[in-house]
Structures are given as C-alpha cells and as structure tokens.
Amino acid sequence: DSGVTQTPKHLITATGQRVTLRCSPRSGDLSVYWYQQSLDQGLQFLIQYYNGEERAKGNILERFSAQQFPDLHSELNLSSLELGDSALYFCASSVAGTGPGTVEKLFFGSGTQLSVL
Amino acid sequence: ELKVEQNPLFLSMQEGKNYTIYCNYSTTSDRLYWYRQDPGKSLESLFVLLSNGAVKQEGRLMASLDTKARLSTLHITAAVHDLSATYFCAVDSYGQNFVFGPGTRLSVLP
Numbered sequence: 001d002s003g004v005t006q007t008p009k010h011l012i013t014a015t016g017q018r019v020t021l022r023c024s025p026r027s028g029d030l031s032v033y034w035y036q037q038s039l040d041q042g043l044q045f046l047i048q049y050y051n052g053e054e055r056a057k058g059n060i061l062e063r064f065s066a067q068q069f070p071d072l073h074s075e076l077n078l079s080s081l082e083l084g085d086s087a088l089y090f091c092a093s094s095v096a097g098t099g100p101g102t103v104e105k106l107f108f109g110s111g112t113q114l115s116v117l
Numbered sequence: 118e119l120k121v122e123q124n125p126l127f128l129s130m131q132e133g134k135n136y137t138i139y140c141n142y143s144t145t146s147d148r149l150y151w152y153r154q155d156p157g158k159s160l161e162s163l164f165v166l167l168s169n170g171a172v173k174q175e176g177r178l179m180a181s182l183d184t185k186a187r188l189s190t191l192h193i194t195a196a197v198h199d200l201s202a203t204y205f206c207a208v209d210s211y212g213q214n215f216v217f218g219p220g221t222r223l224s225v226l227p
Binding site: 002033035042043045048056058090092105106107108109110111 | 150152158159160161162165205207214215216217218219220
C-alpha cells in the first residue's frame with residue numbers, strides 16, 4: 001500500500017458526460033500528479049499541483065481540469081467525455097515539487113479505470 | 118521536449134537466464150527512476166538513480182545510470198517467474214516533470 005488513495009476504482013459513463021476523480025496523497029506529501037495510462041499512449045503526464053498551486057502542466061486536454069484543495073487532496077474533472085478518454089487514471093504524490101536539488105520519488109495510487117461507452 | 122525510450126518493448130525469457138533492459142533519454146538529467154507495474158495494478162518504485170555512475174541492486178535486479186550517454190540499464194539476473202511485469206523508466210527533468218518511457222513488458226517462462 002503506497003498510502004495514496006484514489007476513488008472510485010472503476011467508473012463507467014457515457015459520452016458527453018462529466019466525471020470527477022479523487023485523490024488523497026500520502027500523509028505529508030505536498031505534491032500531487034495526475035497521469036493517464038492507455039494502451040496506445042502509455043503513461044502520459046497530465047498535471048501537477050504543489051501545496052494547492054498548479055506547478056506543471058503536461059498533455060492535458062482543455063476538457064480536463066484539476067485542483068488541489070487546502071487539505072491537499074486533489075480532484076481531476078473530465079468533461080464532455082469521448083470514447084478515447086477511456087483509460088486508467090493514476091494519481092501520484094511526493095513530498096516536494098520538482099526543482100534543482102529536489103530528490104523525488106513518486107508514490108502511485110491504485111488508479112481509477114474510466115470506461116466511456 | 119524530453120523523450121524517453123525503452124528497448125525492448127516486449128521481452129520473453131526463460132527462467133534462469135540473464136537479460137538487460139535499456140532506457141535512453143533525450144535531454145540532460147541527473148535523476149532516473151525505475152518502476153514496476155503488475156497487470157491491472159499500480160506502479161511500484163524500484164530504484165532511484167541520482168548521479169552518473171550510480172548503481173543500485175535489489176535481489177535479481179540491478180540498475181545503473183550513465184548520464185553522459187543518457188542511458189540507464191536494468192539488468193535481470195537468473196530470472197524467475199515472479200519478475201514478470203512491465204518495467205518503466207522515468208526521467209525527472211526540471212520543468213518537464215516525470216516523463217515515463219513506454220514500458221518493457223517482461224514475461225518469464227518456466
């Protein structure tokens with residue numbers, strides 16, 4: 001158990017809908033990362049938050065958004081869902097944000113399997 | 118843009134054999150990570166390599182880093198079935214976050 005909690009574990013929805021994925025980082029971790037894993041795209045970095053602020057943005061679609069709350073949990077919102085959004089969405093956490101001299105190790109949650117029908 | 122490549126992408130090997138997985142990356146980085154993922158499961162950290170020449174070993178797995186060649190290797194010694202999984206390398210490049218390679222799917226056959 002990595003200490004990172006993701007809910008729900010599975011989500012089945014229809015095209016055009018909106019869903020929210022939730023992540024609670026390990027106790028003491030300030031950074032939260034979201035990744036999308038699909039068979040054809042591999043592990044794609046979406047976005048990172050550090051202590052409530054957006055730190056880095058990757059290949060995140062405009063239909064997707066995220067935030068990190070004062071208690072450090074994070075939510076990933078996916079809207080206007082398309083079939084191609086079906087994937088495994090991982091949240092990971094680490095102690096600090098990236099930067100020179102920062103030693104990082106990501107701890108991954110068990111993921112949310114999203115199926116868009 | 119930071120790119121991370123792995124070779125091979127698929128590896129089927131017999132128990133007891135040795136093999137090496139290669140990870141190449143495109144820009145300067147002093148930190149490289151190896152992760153393991155079992156089917157349908159999350160990613161588990163195996164090694165963190167922090168400097169040129171770093172070598173880490175855990176059981177039958179040994180990882181090394183050559184920052185000048187932008188190359189890391191994951192060497193498997195006397196493979197056993199329990200090592201069957203997908204192995205990812207990831208590079209931490211400041212400002213670009215963790216970029217993962219495509220993964221190497223390893224199957225160890227009896």
